Amino acid sequence: MADTTQMLKGILDGCLLSIIKDGEIYGYELAARLESYGFTSFSEGTIYPLLLRMQKEGLVSATLRKSTAGPKRKYYSLTEKGEGELVSFIKRWEQLSFSVNNVLDKRGM
Amino acid sequence: MADTTQMLKGILDGCLLSIIKDGEIYGYELAARLESYGFTSFSEGTIYPLLLRMQKEGLVSATLRKSTAGPKRKYYSLTEKGEGELVSFIKRWEQLSFSVNNVLDKRGM
DNA sequence: AAATATATCTTGCATTACAAGATAGTGATG
């Protein structure tokens, strides 16, 4: 207990799904996009394994495309299953943040 | 990815600190209190190890007292270090929920 | 005596963020 990394567990995947829903995007760009939303920078050891896991679970699909400046990019899109999971995630997030804010504000007793 | 348990990591301890700050309380009652704030029920395997860990870290102090209906209760109080950690947690939580809500609402690009 | 409710602890497991290192393609600089 001291840094933010534990708090990201089970939350980061939902955030990725939400960004991917906006349109095809590849991992390297995703990391940058997350920062623009206020997150602190992520290492590749975080993003890539997560994307592979979600692909394996059928939440996202991927296609390789040439890059103008480097090796091939792997573009991810949301599957139907991924959309369902995103909806489910949002519910869980709203439930959680409601409860935590209750505790911190000492309401709801 | 499917249940809420991963999302609690690194969040539950802050919630405990916040409740303990309101006054001495013992584990069994803490679990019930959390539910009253909107959390789903916690097993003892969650609460007690967490309290022991926080005690070991010096965030809370504990005293045993007789119970009217069962074995001795272990009442926890917040230490100064615990108060500092609570403040730090709240900052991390606000930063995180800000970022997540940004992503979900697609703002801040 | 037995059952029930209260109260705490221990061991082991599953999940997941992340660091560190490897690999590879492209363009610019010297």
Next chain:
DNA sequence: CATCACTATCTTGTAATGCAAGATATATTT
């Protein structure tokens, strides 16, 4: 041409933590 820097992805291993399952103990009720 060689070297460097930037882009881009993957793999392996580690640390942290919520939680299930089981053990233990006390007090009241049946």
